[in-house]
Every structure is written in C-alpha cells, then in structure tokens.
Amino acid sequence: MFHYIWSPWRMKYIQKPRKEKGCVFCEALQQSDSAENLIVFRGERTFTILNRYPYTSGHLMVVPYQHTAVLADLDASTRAEMMEVVNRSILVLREVYCPQGYNIGMNIGESAGAGITDHIHMHVVPRWNGDTNFMSTIGGVRVLPEGLEESYARIKEVWEKLKY
Numbered sequence: 446m447f448h449y450i451w452s453p454w455r456m457k458y459i460q461k462p463r464k465e466k467g468c469v470f471c472e473a474l475q476q477s478d479s480a481e482n483l484i485v486f487r488g489e490r491t492f493t494i495l496n497r498y499p500y501t502s503g504h505l506m507v508v509p510y511q512h513t514a515v516l517a518d519l520d521a522s523t524r525a526e527m528m529e530v531v532n533r534s535i536l537v538l539r540e541v542y543c544p545q546g547y548n549i550g551m552n553i554g555e556s557a558g559a560g561i562t563d564h565i566h567m568h569v570v571p572r573w574n575g576d577t578n579f580m581s582t583i584g585g586v587r588v589l590p591e592g593l594e595e596s597y598a599r600i601k602e603v604w605e606k607l608k609y
Contacts, residue, residue, distance in 0.1 A: 470508050470564045480597040490523040503542050505534045508566040534569040537603045544571035
C-alpha cells in the first residue's frame with residue numbers, strides 16, 4: 446500500500462534551473478510585501494522573510510539589506526539589528542505556533558550547508574518535541590502541516606500586532 450504526501454509548492458523548485466541569476470533576497474526586496482515574496486517585516490537595516498523551502502512551518506530568515514557573504518562586512522549596527530529581529534521573530538513564532546524550542550543560526554559558505562552562499566542570513570526555526578521522525582530521518586522527506594501562504598498570513602498578522 447502506498448501513501449502520498451502532497452507538497453505542490455515544491456514543483457517550482459524542482460523545475461527551475463539550478464543556477465539562478467541574481468540574488469533571491471535582493472530580488473524579493475524589489476517586490477511589494479505579500480505572500481508572493483514572503484517578506485513579513487522590513488527594518489532599518491534588515492528584513493525578515495519566510496523560507497520558501499522550510500525545515501518546519503514558520504521557518505524564518507533574517508537578512509541584511511547589504512548583499513554580502515561575509516559577516517565581518519556588516520557594520521555593528523546591522524549585526525545588532527539582526528539579533529534584535531531574531532528576538533522579535535521568536536516572540537512572533539511563540540504566539541503563532543507555540544514551539545517548544547528554536548534552532549537559530551547561520552550557514553556561512555557552501556561547505557557549512559549554505560543554500561544561498563552570496564547573501565548572508567540567519568535562520569530562525571521553530572521546533573517541537575518529536576518533529577523529526579522516520580519521514581525526515583529515513584525518507585529524507587519533510588511534512589509541513591500548512592502552506593506558505595497560510596504561514597505568511599499568520600506570521601504577518603502577529604508581527605504587525607506585536608508592540609516592540
């Protein structure tokens with residue numbers, strides 16, 4: 446007996462050419478904020494965007510406006526804002542998803558696991574006890590309980606309400 450897991454949003458990823466021209470973060474910045482570009486917040490020096498290919502529902506990335514692959518290229522104010530926005534991301538995710546923990550970090554360079562190597566960014570990943578199971582560990586498959594559009598709407602609504 447076969448079981449099917451549908452994730453139709455992945456088809457865009459599967460069918461696109463492997464080497465994209467331009468930077469996905471810089472391109473997203475040129476668009477109006479919506480479920481299309483997934484930007485939930487724009488700060489003075491950074492912005493927050495949903496990961497289009499998330500590890501879990503609510504997987505956010507905090508990205509500086511400055512296009513660089515090197516953390517030391519960012520000024521201290523930008524690095525500080527990144528941390529403050531990570532903190533705000535946690536507050537929003539806590540209200541929206543009630544996770545039991547978080548993974549927060551940066552993958553700098555391809556050998557460190559960075560999927561986007563030319564524009565540094567921080568991941569904020571909500572986690573729950575038991576969210577890694579046989580599907581991900583054996584099958585290499587992620588099962589997400591909601592679509593990106595719904596995640597975007599829920600996170601954006603709370604982000605805008607949150608007094609910070």
